[in-house]
Every structure is written in C-alpha cells, then in structure tokens.
Amino acid sequence: MTASTANAQRFREFKMPDVGEGLTEAEILKWYVKPGDTVTDGQVVCEVETAKAAVELPIPYDGVVHELTFGEGVTVDVGTAIISVDTDPGAGPAPAPATVQTPPEAAKAEEEAEPQGRQAVLVGYGAAPSSTKRRARKPQAGVPAQPEPVSAALQAELNGRTAPAPAAPVTPAVTPVANGAGVGAVGRPLAKPPVRKLAKDLGIDLATIVPSGPDGIITREDVHAAAAPAAAPAPAAAAAVPTPVAPAETGVVNAAARERRVPVKGVRKATAQAMVSSAFTAPHVTEFITVDVTRTMKLVQELKQDPDMAGLRVNPLLLVARAFLVAIKRHPEVNASWDEAQQEIVYKDYVNLGIAAATPRGLIVPNIKDAGAKTLPQLAEELGDLVATAREGKTSPAAMTGGTVTITNVGVFGVDTGTPILNPGESAILAFGAVKLQPWVHKGKVKARQVTTLALSFDHRLIDGELGSKLLADIAAVLERPKRLITWG
Known part of the structure; x- marks a missing residue:
C-alpha cells in the first residue's frame, strides 16, 4: 500500500452533499466542531443553508477532526470537501491542515494586514514562507518581468x-x-x-x-x-487642481456611501429565480371575491373551546385551508400540473397544500402532504408544526417539494388582497386578505360584518375561466356558511 493510499484511508473527507433535489451549492452557516475535536458517526458537525432551507449535516465517520476546509459564511459547491477526519489518530502525527477559506468579510482584515514572512x-x-529573494516572474510581452514600486x-x-x-527623482x-x-x-x-x-x-x-x-x-x-x-x-x-469642496459644503450627496449591497443567495435567490420562471412560463389569471366571513370567525372562537382541538392552533387560516380543500374536492380538475416535456396534463388524486411562510432567510413554501385526507384536528396540528418549523429555520427540503396548490396569508400584514404568483409546478394559489369590520347588507339591512377579500391566481393552461371562477366561488361559499364544511365535505 502506497503512502498516499494509506493517507486517503486514514484521512476521510466529507463532501458537501446535495441535500435537496438537484441543488448545486450551499452556504456554511455554522460549524459545531473545530480541528482536534473527537466526532462520531452520525454527529451533526455543521449547519448549511441551501436554496431551499437550512439543514444540519451529520458526519459519517468516527475520529478526530483534522481540517475544516471552509469557514462560516462561505458558499460551497456540492461535491466539494468541507471537512476531513483523522480516522486513526494514533497512527502518528498528522500533516498541518491547509488554510481555511473564509467569506469576503472575514478575509478583509487578513488581506489588509498581510503578516511579514509569508506570501499572499x-x-x-x-501560504508559503517568504525568502529573502523572490523568484522573478516569467516576463510577458511588453511587461516588465518584475513590477516596479508604484x-x-x-x-x-x-x-x-x-x-x-517629490523632493528628488523617484522610481518611474x-x-x-x-x-x-x-x-x-x-x-x-x-x-x-x-x-x-x-x-x-x-x-x-x-x-x-x-x-x-x-x-x-x-x-x-x-x-x-x-x-x-x-x-x-x-x-x-x-x-x-485644488482639492474639491467636501460634499457637506456643496450640498451634493454621495449616494454610493449611503447604499448597502447584499449578495443574493440561498432561499432569497431561489425564490427570485422561481418567481421569474413562474411569471414568464405559466399564463397567470387572477380573480377576486369579497365575502362575509362573520360565521366563520364565530366558528373559530367555538373551535378554540372544543376539547377535540385542545392544544392545537385554531385560527381563520385553518378554516380557509379546509374550505380550499373542500372546493378542490368538488372540482378535482384544478389539482393538476403541466408537463412541458411530455406535452401532458398530470391530474393528481392527492393535494399537497403549500403554506407561504415569511422567514428571516426569505419566503419559503413548505407543504402539508395529502392534506385533503386529513381531519380538521390533523390539519390544525400539521399547520401549526409547519409554521413553527419554518420560523425556526429548520424546514427540510423534502417539505418544500411536491406541492400542488398554495395559500398565502397576506391578511396577517393588514393587506386586503394581492395578485399572488404561482409556486412553480403548481396550478393555483389563494391569497387570504385581512378580515375587517365593514358595512354589509345582511338580511336586507346594512350591518357591520366581518369581511375579507380572496384572490385566486391559476395557470390558464390547466384551468379555464369557468373552472377557476367555480373554485373561488365555492371557497367563498364555505367561508360565508361554514356548515358547508359538513354538507360538502
């Protein structure tokens, strides 16, 4: 066995995995270990952020951490080694680890103050130690072999x-x-x-x-x-020319000094790309309806006191989700996707209901698998877990794949409604606006009622105007008279 083969078996490299579906890179958010730490198979060593979520990575080896190839904040391509483990630390001294690559912010100080005795x-x-003389670079046409001092x-x-x-002649x-x-x-x-x-x-x-x-x-x-x-x-x-007057004296604002630039990466980058792709791929149609949801809001309060719903998160979004699922059951043709490669429409007998969630890392859309088959308590439990996991930044990539339709709750921001953009590959998205007291004609009299506006965007290749209108009207009908959850469900 050669020395290189022995080292390869002793020092095992763990490469950045594809933790999603076809992801090409991930950013290292946090290291939980450092060189010299003992690790065991299955131990979480770092947290990374992909274009879909933040994920913790376990190491598949037992041994001692030899090297962390990249520092926190660095984006690494899938398949690149990020950590190496000495699986036989008792076999002798290990070679010195290479320099850890750091993000631009961390590297700035190192770049500004390069230590004496080492080359850039x-x-x-x-890094290599510097000698008293440097080897001259190979001359190029029209260029001095060794750059002169500036x-x-x-x-x-x-x-x-x-x-x-200058008081005396200087080097050109x-x-x-x-x-x-x-x-x-x-x-x-x-x-x-x-x-x-x-x-x-x-x-x-x-x-x-x-x-x-x-x-x-x-x-x-x-x-x-x-x-x-x-x-x-x-x-x-x-x-x-005389030194120009400072901006404060001339009234001219230096805009560049008052701007911030943040690289677009991770979840925000993926969201931007997905929305552009969706907007220019699927022909969107958006319809609106305003509905009296007073009875639904009363039902929410009653369900909060129901023993079967004890410990569960009960809110208007839960009943909107149930109404959406009931309407899809009455119009199953809306639950489909467009296969461009095969030139086919794929109709689905299951509903994976996406819920748009705003997180510190950007907008994500995890989905409840087979939501149409769940009872109301089950739906409430899954919805609560989904939101809590998203806020913690722990949503897995698997939870954000395979969605068929989505709800976005813009009402929590006090917004009446909007024109939502489809999540790529899905057929429809429902925007649930703010519920407000408004004057409303009820039983022939104008009364203060709790009213909201719904907006439904759908892929016009899959859903024509008639089908989309029936779907939205049924959602509104259930929310206006929630007993239809029983008669239609």
Whole structure:
C-alpha cells in the first residue's frame, strides 16, 4: 500500500452533499466542531443553508477532526470537501491542515494586514514562507518581468488624493498595461479568492482593474473603486487642481456611501429565480371575491373551546385551508400540473397544500402532504408544526417539494388582497386578505360584518375561466356558511 493510499484511508473527507433535489451549492452557516475535536458517526458537525432551507449535516465517520476546509459564511459547491477526519489518530502525527477559506468579510482584515514572512495566498495555493529573494516572474510581452514600486504620484491618484511634489527623482511609476502588472504567470489577474468573489458579485472584470496591493495584487478597495465610477480618481493631468469642496459644503450627496449591497443567495435567490420562471412560463389569471366571513370567525372562537382541538392552533387560516380543500374536492380538475416535456396534463388524486411562510432567510413554501385526507384536528396540528418549523429555520427540503396548490396569508400584514404568483409546478394559489369590520347588507339591512377579500391566481393552461371562477366561488361559499364544511365535505 502506497503512502498516499494509506493517507486517503486514514484521512476521510466529507463532501458537501446535495441535500435537496438537484441543488448545486450551499452556504456554511455554522460549524459545531473545530480541528482536534473527537466526532462520531452520525454527529451533526455543521449547519448549511441551501436554496431551499437550512439543514444540519451529520458526519459519517468516527475520529478526530483534522481540517475544516471552509469557514462560516462561505458558499460551497456540492461535491466539494468541507471537512476531513483523522480516522486513526494514533497512527502518528498528522500533516498541518491547509488554510481555511473564509467569506469576503472575514478575509478583509487578513488581506489588509498581510503578516511579514509569508506570501499572499493566491487562487489554488496555500501560504508559503517568504525568502529573502523572490523568484522573478516569467516576463510577458511588453511587461516588465518584475513590477516596479508604484510612484507616490500614481499611488496618490489611486487613493483619490493630490500627490505631494517629490523632493528628488523617484522610481518611474508602472504604467498599467492590459494583462500586465498584477497578472499571474498563466495570464490571470492576481487576487485572493474573496476578492475574486466580490468582483464576480459586483460584475467587475478583474482584468480591467489597476492593482494597488503588494506585488501587483488586486485588493477589495480596487474592486470597490472600479464598481463606483463616480468616485473614481481624476486623471493625472488634474493633479494640480485644488482639492474639491467636501460634499457637506456643496450640498451634493454621495449616494454610493449611503447604499448597502447584499449578495443574493440561498432561499432569497431561489425564490427570485422561481418567481421569474413562474411569471414568464405559466399564463397567470387572477380573480377576486369579497365575502362575509362573520360565521366563520364565530366558528373559530367555538373551535378554540372544543376539547377535540385542545392544544392545537385554531385560527381563520385553518378554516380557509379546509374550505380550499373542500372546493378542490368538488372540482378535482384544478389539482393538476403541466408537463412541458411530455406535452401532458398530470391530474393528481392527492393535494399537497403549500403554506407561504415569511422567514428571516426569505419566503419559503413548505407543504402539508395529502392534506385533503386529513381531519380538521390533523390539519390544525400539521399547520401549526409547519409554521413553527419554518420560523425556526429548520424546514427540510423534502417539505418544500411536491406541492400542488398554495395559500398565502397576506391578511396577517393588514393587506386586503394581492395578485399572488404561482409556486412553480403548481396550478393555483389563494391569497387570504385581512378580515375587517365593514358595512354589509345582511338580511336586507346594512350591518357591520366581518369581511375579507380572496384572490385566486391559476395557470390558464390547466384551468379555464369557468373552472377557476367555480373554485373561488365555492371557497367563498364555505367561508360565508361554514356548515358547508359538513354538507360538502
């Protein structure tokens, strides 16, 4: 057995798994272990956020943590090793672990203050001790083999300040040349991984940036300067112009200094992509109806006192969900999906009822499996568990797949109604608006009644106007006279 084979068997790598269906990446939210900790098979070692949910990952090995490849806050591709475990710690000393990759925010301090005696960490290379002499880079056409120190005048330009007049001749400044200074031996601009990611997020081409770091390395400040043309330094010819008046004196607001940029990732990124895909794939139709739900609100209060519902969360959303399910049972053709590849409509004899939930990580839509087959207490229990799990950020990817229809409760925000967008692959989504006291004609007289507005969006490829109207009218009819839950259910 070769040494490399022995090491491979001793040091077992755990790779980022696909914890959903076809996910390509996940962000490491939190590590529960550190190098040197003893772990056992099945022990949770970290929490990651995918495009669908936050998930805890167990390690499949016994041993001692040798290395954490990535730090918290780093997005890692599926299939990339994130941790290695020494499964035979008594076999001798282990090699020193490689440098942990950190997110841009954590790497900024390291980048700004590189310790003496080590070279800058570049893409694909770990840290290496520095010698008194550095090997000269391979010269490229039109580019000096070794970049000269940047002159005071040019450095001041890069910093947006007027350069002081030099008292003596200085080393000529390096003239930025495309693919020249700040370019590695393979023609790539020199930059650390966090800086490359920042440039990618901001849509900046590193090849167009003038590096200001040591040895021609592009820094975060260089990328930010390139992303804000309005704040770019003036040409060299303008160096003698008097220092401009501060914005506070001129009344001009520096908008870039009062803006925040947050990378779009995780649940929010997936939601945005899904909504765009849905809006431009499925032809949406939205219909509205306003209904007197006074009797339903009275039933909610009665159910809260019912011993069979003790300990369960009883609210208007529960009865709206039941009304939706009863209406679908009367019109089963609405519970379908469109198979574009096969050019078929798939009718489903089960209803997986999605409930849109707002969480700190963004909007998610977990669903209650086979909701139409559940009793009212069972539906209440599942609905309560679903909401509680979503708020804790513990919803599993499996809970968010396979939905057929969805309810979004915009009324909790005091909103009357809206035009909801379909969850991809589903046929309909019902928006439940706020319940308010309004003047209403009841038994020939105008009275104050509890009223709400419902909005139903549906895929017009699957549901025509007549079928969609009947579905919405039946939902309203059940909420107006909830005894229909018995006669129709």
